[in-house]
Amino acid sequence: MALTSPVDARTGTVSSGGATTPGGIGRFIGYRLVSGLGTLVFVLLFNFFLFRLLPGDPAARYRAVKNIGAADLARIRAELDAPVLTQFWAYLRDPLALNGISAWKGQPVWDLVGGRAWPTVVLLGSSTLISVLIGVRVGIRAGWKRGGRFDKASTAVTLLFYATPEFWLGLMLILLLSSGVGPFPALFPSGGVIDSGIDPLSIDGAVSVAEHTVLPATALAAVYIAEYSLIMRASIIDEQSQDYLTTARAKGLMDHVVRRRHAVPNASLPTITLIFLNIGFIIGGAITVETVFSYPGLGLLTFEAVSEQDFVLMQALFLVFTLSVIVFNIIADVVIALLDPRIRG
Amino acid sequence: MAVLELRDVHLTYRTAQGPVPAVRGVDLSVDGGEVLGLAGESGCGKSSLVASVLRLQPRSATVTGQVLVGGENVQTMSWRRLRAVRWGEAAVVFQGALHSLNPIQRIGRQLVEPILLHDSAATPRTAADKVAGLLAQVGLPETHADSYPHQLSGGQKQRVMIALALTCDPQVLIADEPTTALDVMVQAQVLELLVGIARQRGMGVVIISHDLSVLATTCHRVAVMYAGRVVELGPAQELFEHARHPYVRALARAFPTIGEARSRYAPAGLPGDPPFPDRLPSGCPFHPRCADAVDECSSVDVRLRPAGPGRVAACVHVGAGVG
Ligand SMILES: Nc1ncnc2c1ncn2[C@@H]1O[C@H](COP(=O)(O)OP(=O)(O)OP(=O)(O)O)[C@@H](O)[C@H]1O
Numbered sequence: 001m002a003l004t005s006p007v008d009a010r011t012g013t014v015s016s017g018g019a020t021t022p023g024g025i026g027r028f029i030g031y032r033l034v035s036g037l038g039t040l041v042f043v044l045l046f047n048f049f050l051f052r053l054l055p056g057d058p059a060a061r062y063r064a065v066k067n068i069g070a071a072d073l074a075r076i077r078a079e080l081d082a083p084v085l086t087q088f089w090a091y092l093r094d095p096l097a098l099n100g101i102s103a104w105k106g107q108p109v110w111d112l113v114g115g116r117a118w119p120t121v122v123l124l125g126s127s128t129l130i131s132v133l134i135g136v137r138v139g140i141r142a143g144w145k146r147g148g149r150f151d152k153a154s155t156a157v158t159l160l161f162y163a164t165p166e167f168w169l170g171l172m173l174i175l176l177l178s179s180g181v182g183p184f185p186a187l188f189p190s191g192g193v194i195d196s197g198i199d200p201l202s203i204d205g206a207v208s209v210a211e212h213t214v215l216p217a218t219a220l221a222a223v224y225i226a227e228y229s230l231i232m233r234a235s236i237i238d239e240q241s242q243d244y245l246t247t248a249r250a251k252g253l254m255d256h257v258v259r260r261r262h263a264v265p266n267a268s269l270p271t272i273t274l275i276f277l278n279i280g281f282i283i284g285g286a287i288t289v290e291t292v293f294s295y296p297g298l299g300l301l302t303f304e305a306v307s308e309q310d311f312v313l314m315q316a317l318f319l320v321f322t323l324s325v326i327v328f329n330i331i332a333d334v335v336i337a338l339l340d341p342r343i344r345g
Numbered sequence: 346m347a348v349l350e351l352r353d354v355h356l357t358y359r360t361a362q363g364p365v366p367a368v369r370g371v372d373l374s375v376d377g378g379e380v381l382g383l384a385g386e387s388g389c390g391k392s393s394l395v396a397s398v399l400r401l402q403p404r405s406a407t408v409t410g411q412v413l414v415g416g417e418n419v420q421t422m423s424w425r426r427l428r429a430v431r432w433g434e435a436a437v438v439f440q441g442a443l444h445s446l447n448p449i450q451r452i453g454r455q456l457v458e459p460i461l462l463h464d465s466a467a468t469p470r471t472a473a474d475k476v477a478g479l480l481a482q483v484g485l486p487e488t489h490a491d492s493y494p495h496q497l498s499g500g501q502k503q504r505v506m507i508a509l510a511l512t513c514d515p516q517v518l519i520a521d522e523p524t525t526a527l528d529v530m531v532q533a534q535v536l537e538l539l540v541g542i543a544r545q546r547g548m549g550v551v552i553i554s555h556d557l558s559v560l561a562t563t564c565h566r567v568a569v570m571y572a573g574r575v576v577e578l579g580p581a582q583e584l585f586e587h588a589r590h591p592y593v594r595a596l597a598r599a600f601p602t603i604g605e606a607r608s609r610y611a612p613a614g615l616p617g618d619p620p621f622p623d624r625l626p627s628g629c630p631f632h633p634r635c636a637d638a639v640d641e642c643s644s645v646d647v648r649l650r651p652a653g654p655g656r657v658a659a660c661v662h663v664g665a666g667v668g
């Protein structure tokens with residue numbers, strides 16, 4: 001069009017426009033992995049000194065364990081008696097303590113950790129699923145009609161959940177739904193993750209695991225439901241004053257389409273970050289809930305490692321927890337970068 | 346025929362400090378193919394008026410009077426009908442194009458959305474073709490359909506907003522300061538472009554701008570607002586050369602230098618600040634700043650009166666031989 005020709009000349013050179021190149025996100029991930037690796041190195045160094053500052057006599061702990069052979073015991077003795085610098089050198093050669101022996105059980109620590117990992121993953125996965133599905137929806141609905149009846153009711157309930165200590169909620173659940181007091185039948189088992197003698201990979205096993213997981217997952221989810229719904233509500237409210245939502249309404253879109261297609265994707269960015277960071281933390285932070293329910297995951301193992309002063313096990317667990325925080329931090333950043341073009345640049 | 350008609354439109358915001366009457370009785374009409382300019386100092390109620398045309402005013406605002414798009418009252422129609430009128434019959438280039446696009450959606454998707462919504466015959470393919478054509482019309486390369494808003498300059502975003510407003514071939518196009526982020530040369534081009542496309546398609550256009558010289562050259566008629574009301578309306582050229590209302594005269598005097606940004610907000614030779622809508626002076630709201638004020642002005646709230654062929658002005662001196 002003749003009309004546009006002078007305008008064309010001005011824009012022809014500006015910005016090549018176009019989609020973000022795959023190289024962009026690739027470079028972003030690479031950068032995050034490298035910086036994550038840097039953090040890991042720092043954590044490994046920290047991990048060495050932290051557990052050598054703890055009080056107690058590790059050698060005595062090992063002597064008390066029956067099933068450690070004399071040769072192993074001698075090796076451990078020698079290691080513990082060596083000067084700190086020698087120990088540090090040995091640590092640098094094997095920072096993951098791949099052949100570390102638990103002072104509490106006398107087994108290789110990573111066997112112990114491995115055996116306790118899957119219940120935590122089940123617990124964490126189910127509670128995250130519950131809290132995201134409920135919390136995010138409640139937050140969206142409350143924030144969209146801010147000050148409405150649903151908002152008032154849900155905010156009151158979520159604040160209550162948010163303020164409830166996990167251990168108390170856990171005990172209440174056990175009391176009411178598991179031990180069968182008064183009019184309440186014993187609906188769910190408490191303690192353990194599966195009835196003994198069942199293969200967890202069979203149908204019966206899955207049912208048994210589900211029964212054992214319902215209560216701890218509920219106790220764990222409660223606080224996160226509250227957290228996600230409060231954050232999501234705040235983001236939706238923030239988003240509502242944005243001009244692009246006026247544009248979306250002006251286009252003639254129905255209210256729920258404006259919400260779903262425009263408001264929610266923008267408003268969920270902070271919540272998504274939080275969810276992934278929380279997953280990283282909960283792996284180490286389910287200690288309370290797992291202990292209350294005697295749920296044999298990594299949290300309970302941590303509790304046991306501390307009470308048994310098993311510092312090799314503590315060191316391994318500490319590594320798992322910090323690694324999970326680092327990894328889920330990276331995942332959070334990458335997911336956000338995938339969702340938000342402004343971060344990819 | 347008038348495609349947009351406002352009859353005694355009032356818009357009042359309820360606030361914690363009490364009611365804020367931002368629009369206080371505006372009558373305007375725009376014919377198909379006509380370009381109406383709307384000017385006035387910051388805060389005089391221009392954007393509030395625009396919001397009422399698509400019933401986009403916030404819930405805290407009450408609108409009375411009639412807002413007729415194609416003869417139908419937007420403020421009272423059903424939600425279902427309103428959704429069809431929005432963008433299908435009246436579209437807006439919003440003030441502040443910088444934030445008017447969804448930051449995490451590609452431009453193309455945002456432009457295609459209203460087409461697919463309003464044109465039942467459209468397919469993603471035909472809609473994308475139409476969008477490519479519109480982008481070319483506003484002087485943007487087609488490839489910008491794949492860009493995200495942050496990858497565009499302010500001026501490019503304003504062009505995208507213009508293209509967006511044109512997607513559904515509305516009868517009424519309102520452009521609320523569509524060129525503020527552009528430099529002076531491009532400003533004139535973009536406005537010409539907008540007016541050209543609109544005229545060619547027989548749309549009624551309202552252009553809001555602080556830049557009177559731009560309005561004078563692109564519009565058929567111009568209305569000037571002060572404190573929530575139109576204080577003068579007339580053919581563009583005439584209005585600025587022989588303004589009847591003292592406020593419009595002061596505005597026109599303030600534009601010896603075309604496009605000087607500062608003069609938009611503080612017209613030279615006009616003492617004082619515009620009044621706050623919740624604290625209007627008695628009588629004519631302009632009288633405290635008016636060089637020609639007489640005793641009567643502080644008590645008589647003068648309404649628009651005939652001021653020559655096709656012209657009206659709200660001043661006691663009009664029709665009394667002055668001006
Ligand atoms: N949501 C709101 N709540 C309360 N008052 C408001 C609201 N929006 C606008 N106002 C007030 O209404 C008056 C008119 O505002 P409006 O945005 O319509 O002015 P405008 O003429 O478009 O100004 P500008 O040229 O700066 O864009 C102003 O005094 C403003 O403070």
Ligand SMILES: [Mg+2]
Pocket residue numbers: 391392393440521
């Ligand atoms: Mg405005």
